[in-house]
Amino acid sequence: MKKNTFKLFIWLLFILFIFLIWPGKLIYPGSAIIGEKPYSEGKDGRWRLIGTQTDLEYQFEAVSDRLKGITLNIRKQDEIPYGQYKGTIIVSIKDSYGKNIAAVNQAISQLHDNTLIFFELDAYLTKGEYYSLSINLENTLLEKLSLFEYKEGDSFVPGIQYNYLKSLEPTQIILLWMSCLILGGILFGEKYIPHYNKFIKSFLFLCILGAIGGWWYYYKFRPIVNNNKVLSRVFMVLILLIILIFIIQLTLCYWKNEKKPHKLFLYSSFIWGIIYMIIFPAFTAPDEDTHFVSSYDLSSVLMGMDQLSENGKVLVRSIDNEIYILSPGCELLENYYSTVNKKTEKWVYEESKSRNPYSTSRQTSIFNYLFQAIGLLIARVFNLNYFWLIILGRMFNLIAYIVLMYLTIKIIPIGKWLIYVISQFPMVLELGASFSYDVINIGMVFLFIAFILNIKFNMKPIQIRDIVFISFIGVIMTMIKGIYFPLLFLIFIIPKEKFENDFIKKHSSIIRLFIVGIIIVVTFLVNNQMLTHISGTKNISSAIIGHVNARSIYTLMYDPVEMVKLFGNTIIKYGDSILFSIFGQKLAWRIDMLPLHLIACFIGIFVYTLGVNDKMYRSINLSDRITSLVIMLACACLAAVAMLLVNTPVGSEVIEGVQGRYFLPFLPLLSVTAAYSNSKALEITTNVTRVVLGTSILNYIAILYIFAYILSN
Structure with a gap:
């Protein structure tokens, strides 16, 4: 009785205070x-x-x-x-x-x-x-x-x-009054609201998030957003999507006790991907203008229009040749979204005005730009305007990435939550919401690793179809980006006991080496860029756009001391920057948008999930760990060598252009190398909720920082 009286007193006092705000003008917030x-x-x-x-x-x-x-x-x-x-x-x-x-x-x-x-x-x-x-x-x-x-x-x-x-606006006063009624309902509805304790905790959680967002809006965004209709609408859409993702995650994790990471990934990555797609206008992701032109060229080829201009440049519709600003800012965001309802005018084909108007899709595999090109093709067939052309191209790329990652998380036996956390990095979400083929590469590499580990840890013997599938995924993976071909040697961590045939079991090492060799040969035949890097020659488009470098693999082999020096200098000068950019400190065109304390939180969740491997550690021996570690080091070195060949001027003391996103594809192997004997499965619902909501809270804060950066530029 006393408890209810106290609740009633507090509630009436609060309502009285709210009602005095408007007529009495007691406060001016x-x-x-x-x-x-x-x-x-x-x-x-x-x-x-x-x-x-x-x-x-x-x-x-x-x-x-x-x-x-x-x-x-x-x-x-x-x-x-x-x-x-x-x-x-x-x-x-x-x-x-x-x-x-x-x-x-x-x-x-x-x-x-x-x-x-x-x-x-x-x-x-x-x-x-x-x-x-x-x-x-x-x-x-x-x-x-x-x-x-x-x-x-x-x-x-x-x-x-x-x-x-x-003073408060009338609508704000009305919202406060409504909040009073809701608060009264919560205070006195304990007997009538199902799962009252869960409801209160969820309500308080959303209120805290709202308070954080309100502070940012009031002190950071309000002066600019309120005076710009386009920016205010973008801000409202972002807020609604953020509210939606937290409500969905609270419902799944906290109310329905959903613990399967692949299902939680599906909702989280799709909505966060759309949020990142909205906040980053066209061509602000790394090299996105180049990827757009290449995707556009492939969509033309799919439409039976494979001609280029006399100068070898890609032909695009004149209405798609408008915005090529690369640095995200307030003006770009406004110009980009002001074209949403722009009618498609008469157009002609003309040379692309991009920073790099030459297509790379003709020197790479079809899988690099296939999904983006399908989105562009649909937009062009229906004669949609520039804005919807960009959105469809990005959306198909995002969907393809989500499908690949969904399959990966579903079939991989260890490191499920590690992959989930990686998928929520701002760097990965930004790439997934762009034209970059890096996310397709990440998805394919993850899927290859997942399939290898699935074969290793399941109880079924390996079948011929498994070998065919491994070879197929391996070819696609290395065709998209050849520097990850060392991952093919993961096939050697599959125990020979998995082979039922005695002949294959006896000669399993030779057969696996033969499979790796076939995959590499096919990849080299399809992707001629790998051959040009090795030989030191350059293709025509590279020469035209100025990507000319005197180095080749031959010259590097004759001076290994110089290689060691370059690698050491790069680690000393750029090591911390490369590490933090894996998680997303440097977004857009390698701009420092996110503070180090936020990146440290992402690193904390990442390290926590390293130990979560579903108790499969008993099947991981020392040779598996060493093999995985060597493969990761080989991929990292090849990524650095690639940048040394194509992006580093002769005479430079460091390797230029090495970025954290190049190390993302092989991170799932850390679940093999970091597994330890007291490993645990993430089965407790509260732990699942902490990982899912924790990564979303960090992305929520990241979006606030990104939006503040955009509005200030």
């Missing part, structure tokens, strides 16, 4: 400063004289119901200190009938040279109506003061800054 700071330095203008006989008046429109003060830039006309003068300067507010509403008298002796002067008022106004600000002198021997006025065009604007308090 916001402020507004109208006008720039009235500095005179470096600005064109004039000094307007304030006389002792006449008032200096300026008209202004009230932007709120309460004016708290004004800031002026005034000065004397002589060198005598203010302290030697008597008298006052009077600043007053008058309505349209000339009636004084508020006034403040300031002793001239208390003024200071070379300072802005703040006059504190407390004027109750009517928002939207016009008032006059009056300034005059009384009882002083000081003949004149001057007020600075800016020059804007052919007119002058007074250097006055108005400081307002802003």
Whole structure:
């Protein structure tokens, strides 16, 4: 009884407080400063004289119901200190009938040279109506003061800054009243709300997230978002999607006790992928403009239009040749989303105006750009505008990546949660929501690793179809990016006891080596870029766009000491940057968008899930760990060598262009090398919830940082 009485008292007190906000205007949670700071330095203008006989008046429109003060830039006309003068300067507010509403008298002796002067008022106004600000002198021997006025065009604007308090809007008051009713329902609905404790915890969790977002909006986003319809709509869509993903995850993890990572991945990656797709406009992902042009060329080939321009450049619709700004910013976001409803005008085919207008899809495998090209093909067939062309191309790439990762998490026997966490890295989500084929490469490599580990750990003997599937995925994986061909040697961690045939079991090592050799040969025949890197020759398009380097594998082999020096210098200079960029500190065009403390949290969850491997550690011996470690080191070295060949100038002391995203594909092998004897399965529901909601909370904060960066540029 006492408990209910206390609840009732608190609730009634809260409602009373809320109801007094509007009519009584007891609180003003916001402020507004109208006008720039009235500095005179470096600005064109004039000094307007304030006389002792006449008032200096300026008209202004009230932007709120309460004016708290004004800031002026005034000065004397002589060198005598203010302290030697008597008298006052009077600043007053008058309505349209000339009636004084508020006034403040300031002793001239208390003024200071070379300072802005703040006059504190407390004027109750009517928002939207016009008032006059009056300034005059009384009882002083000081003949004149001057007020600075800016020059804007052919007119002058007074250097006055108005400081307002802003009361809540009527809609906000109504929302507060509704919140009171909801709060009362929660306080007294314990007997009637099912799973009351879960409901309260979920409600408090969402309230905390809302408070964090509200703080960012109020102090970071509001001044820019409120004055821009496009940005405000983008912001609202982002907020709705973020609310949706947290509600879905709370429902699945906390209410339905869903523990299967592949199902949780499906919802999380799709919605977070769309969020990253929205916040990053076209061509802001690394090399996305190049990937777009290559995807466009492949879509033309699929449509039976395989011609290029006379200069070898890709032909695109003139309406698709509009925005090629590479750095994300406020202007780009606004320009990009302003084309949503733009009608498709008449167009012609013309040369691409991209930074790299030459297609790389003709020198690589079809799988690099197939899914993006299908999205572009559909947009072109239906004659959709530029915006929807970009969205469809990105969307098909995202869906293909999600399908590959879903299959990976479902079939891999260890490291399921490790892969889930990797899939939630800002770097991976940004790539997945772009035209980059890196996510297809990541998905294919993950799927290959998953299939190998599945064969190793399941109880079934290996079948011919398994070998065929391994070979097929291996060919696609290495065709997309050849530097990951060392992963093919994972086939050697499959025990020979898995082979039923005695002949194959006896010669299993030779047969596996033969399979790896066949995959590498097929890959080299399809992907001629690997051959050009080895031989030191360059294809035509590389020469045209300026990717010319004197190094080749031959020259590197003759100077191994130089190689060791380059690798060591790179680790010393770029090691920390490469590590943090794996998780997503550097997004877009390698821009530092996310703070280190946020990246440290991602690293913490990543390390935590390293030990979660479903108790399969008993089947992992020392040779498996060593093999996996050697393969990871080989892939990392090949990635560095590739950048040395194509991106590092001769004479450079470090390898340029090595990025963290190149190390993402082989990270699942850490589940093999890091498995330890007291390993645990992530079976407790609360732990699952912490991993899922934890990665989403970090992405939520990451989106806030990214949006703040975009609005500030």
